[in-house]
Amino acid sequence: MPGAINQVDGGTITTARGFRSGGTYAGIKTYSDDKMDVGMLLSDTPCAAAGVFTRSSIVSPSVTVNRETLAGGHAIRGLVVNSGIANAGLGEQGYIDAKEMAVLASAAMGVKPEEVLVFSTGIIGVELPMTLIKSGVDETTLSETGGNELARAMMTTDTHPKEVGVTVDIGGTDVHIGGVAKGSGMIHPNMATMLCFVATDAAIDQGLLRTMLPEVADYSLNMLTIDGDSSTNDSLVVLANGAAGNATITAGTPEAEAFKAGLLECCVQLTRKLARDGEGATHLLVVEVTGARTSEDARTAARTIASSLLVKSAVYGADPNWGRLLAALGRSQAEAVEEKIDLFINGVCIMEAGKPIPFHRDAVVALMRGDEVTFRIALNLGDADATAWGCDLTEEYVVINSAYTT
Structure with missing residues (x-):
């Protein structure tokens, strides 16, 4: 082919x-x-x-x-x-x-x-x-x-x-x-x-x-x-x-x-x-942003969420605290309309059209304890997509970098 x-x-x-x-x-x-x-x-x-x-x-x-x-x-x-x-x-x-x-x-x-x-x-x-x-x-x-x-x-x-x-x-x-x-x-x-x-x-x-x-x-x-x-x-x-x-x-x-x-x-x-293989990492973090108005918005939103220390900490603790995703999205300055947002954690819908969806917390926690955690945020404003990659933030990261030269 x-x-x-x-x-x-x-x-x-x-x-x-x-x-x-x-x-x-x-x-x-x-x-x-x-x-x-x-x-x-x-x-x-x-x-x-x-x-x-x-x-x-x-x-x-x-x-x-x-x-x-x-x-x-x-x-x-x-x-x-x-x-x-x-x-x-x-x-x-x-x-x-x-x-x-x-x-x-x-x-x-x-x-x-x-x-x-x-x-x-x-x-x-x-x-x-x-x-x-x-x-x-x-x-x-x-x-x-x-x-x-x-x-x-x-x-x-x-x-x-x-x-x-x-x-x-x-x-x-x-x-x-x-x-x-x-x-x-x-x-x-x-x-x-x-x-x-x-x-x-x-x-x-x-x-x-x-x-x-x-x-x-x-x-x-x-x-x-x-x-x-x-x-x-x-x-x-x-x-x-x-x-x-x-x-x-x-x-x-x-x-x-x-x-x-x-x-x-x-x-x-x-x-x-x-x-x-990030320093001290225990999980691969994937942030997918879809339906952005522009490619730059999609990339900015995905990078901001993936780099959030609060998001990374939640991934480490397998905590489905999805409000941290919205907070990071908001400060990214990418165009977003709350009433249009769909949000997923490892494929489980957590928010639809800006409204929380009841979900089985223990099941999502179990999914987040796997090697890879994927957040998907559908902005539903356009056709631009982007993916960012990162990892969780662990105690081991601090240990490694507290003695890097010694």
Whole structure:
């Protein structure tokens, strides 16, 4: 079926053909079994590339370097990432180290420094140990099965790696899209404190890819909230090497729409994995807003509800206190008419046309004790929809962040 999207069992970033990746432990983070802290990705051939980065006014120099690299017009061949240290808040030295990191990785990959993107994640205000970075890139072995190693090398407080792979029928050619992501805390709808790398073997016009990616981010990773904080290093990049052999995807075509749907599916799956692994989380929180007057209203309402500390606390306690949803909706400033609102908790109608519906409280409490809690708010004002993802707020979140650097 043209445009059909299929999941790849065990999918990861190297599901896309023509990509190799790997990771190693270089000593940047405290040692433990199976821990990694340096990773790399390399394409066999030059890639079209697009990136979306943090909206913070204070950024890691890795973000600055990547913005410059993508603006420079060079085809991209790969990327390097370290975890444990964010390379942020360090002034000029941070920029020097980010540039050197690209040089070191490019030498190990056999490509040019301007063909390599650089990423860091971890503690702010600590200089990168460049000797360890060098040993890490030199010791990393790249392979077509190394996606999991890259995903592990990105992790900070994550409890497990996040990986996904899908295939999409593009004009009769199976195109692969795979991705890895990291992020567990300091995540809010502003590109979150996360790193997300996506690779595809599709041939696609770079201008189209760069137009498409912010739109995809706005309905996936920018709808993710864990704790209301944003970061200095947030980055989402897509590399497309054309190894699938399809005709180059151009704007305004059915193939462009099919690819965009596949890219969105990949990013949504990674978003859900990030939300489920929020620091201290015990529940995945999903907020669906339907029937909004505008897309911006739908997105604003969903994000505001998902980020409400009162809502998140209610999810933790399996408390169907639906009044908190209405309160968050009201302060979101999205257009809402109380008399038109329908509200559901895990499929159970709680309010219809603005009036409370009697419900079996114990049954809803039992539903909310499952792994996933879904709130659906139908505004019944238009045809715009949006979904936001988050998690509950637990004591463990405070414990993790009260001793992050100690």
